[in-house]
Amino acid sequence: MPDPFTRPRAEPSTRSGILLVDKPGGMTSHDVVSATRRLAGTRKVGHAGTLDPMATGLLVLGINSSTRLLTFVVGLDKEYLATIRLGEGTTTDDAEGEVTSTAAAGVVAGLGDDAIGTQIGRLTGDIVQVPSTVSAIKVDGKRAYALAREGVDVQLKARPVTVSEFEVLSRTPATSASGTPVVDLEVRVVCSSGTYIRALARDLGAALDTGGHLVALRRTRIGPFSVDAAAELDTVVVADALQSPSQAASELFPTLRLSEEQTIDLGHGKRLVLGDVPDASGPVAAIAPDDRLVGLVAVSHGTAKILANFPSDEPQTKPDDA
Structure with missing residues (x-):
């Protein structure tokens, strides 16, 4: 188990506030909440927006009565740094899924920056997005990802989202584990709540006829809260890191x-x-x-x-x- 679960449990506390945590990869958001309950000495801990286990970055946690503030944090805009791989599509639209498609020979090598920029432009602004099949959206009372694992063909409805900024920071040619030539794009995305970065990677790859999926994801901001101010879960002292409700x-x-x-x-x-x-x-x-x-x-x-x-x-x- 992650180190936070082996740290001594804090004495029961009624202290309230907001805690910013830099979630490590490999943990679920619920894992972070569970560990924080131990470290804060209370059961009353919630978070404002899930991160996938493979993702890292900012989780905004509410402690005790400050969980009431989370309602107002959930809907705020978010900023991400991500790596999108062009050349392969996967079952989950990220690196944890099985490869379902690969680009034809020469397609990735011939991919121009202008073509990438044009399609990114079409995925910027007010758009309609079909969430990833392995999302946490409920379908008939069950999470979509749970249904997908059961082999159910999940069809999610498109929904409007806003991608206010979508920029390429760097482009690196690479070779995937299967030997397929790919291109890794380091991107920065600022978007509305409910936007799936995995779906952006999938849709960009589809528009370029290369296939695409998410290789890495880091959330750097939620509204006014920055990951730069976040504590590491392995070492955080909740009493010192807690922002007061005011x-x-x-x-x-x-x-x-x-x-x-x-x-x-x-x-x-x-x-x-x-x-x-x-x-x-x-x-x-x-x-x-x-x-x-x-x-x-x-x-x-x-x-x-x-x-x-x-x-x-x-x-x-x-x-x-x-």
Whole structure:
């Protein structure tokens, strides 16, 4: 098992916050959550967006009451660095699947940068994408990847996504394990939530008549959160790395600084009369004088109304093994 599972379990804790973790390859997102439960001393840990086991990079975790913030993180745009291999298609659209197609002799060698750029351009912007068959999308109550493993022919519906940036950073000729000439493209992708980078690799290969699949994937950003600020799971000290609820909420939303009286009133669910304050199009983080996140509010017509409270403390419970 990965090292985090052999580290000593933390004492039960009710401390809340957001933890940024740089997920290593070979672990599932659930593995990271399970390890973090041990290291944080609580069962109340969730994440905002799954990464495949082969992928590395940023996982945003919510601890205790800050799991409520994850709802607002899941839908944010994401940035990835990836390696797309042109010349072979696979059953899973990534390197973990079996090769199902190879490019005809000379096709990969004759592939020009202009042709690649043209097809990448067609996969940029507001597009319609068919998710990979081995995705976590549910079909009749079961995950698509589980059905695929059972031999079921899974047909997923196309869905609109936005690829705001899709650029080639480098191009390297290579030879696959089967001896097929291939080209590896190092790319950077910025996209909306729900975009499958494996599907981009598949569709780029199909458009170029070479076949294509994902060789490597690293998530570098989710909304305002960067992997540069993330901790390594093997060495993280949760108490030191945890972003406070107010700190994380201030990254996600505009802020409203409260007086002592306003803090008490909002905590009791009362509306706050703010006077000449501009309306907000989304949630606003209401911060107490002691820098505690009181809650998220809607601001309209000079009035703040609570959307979600954030308790300052929670009952302690002994965490179970995960």
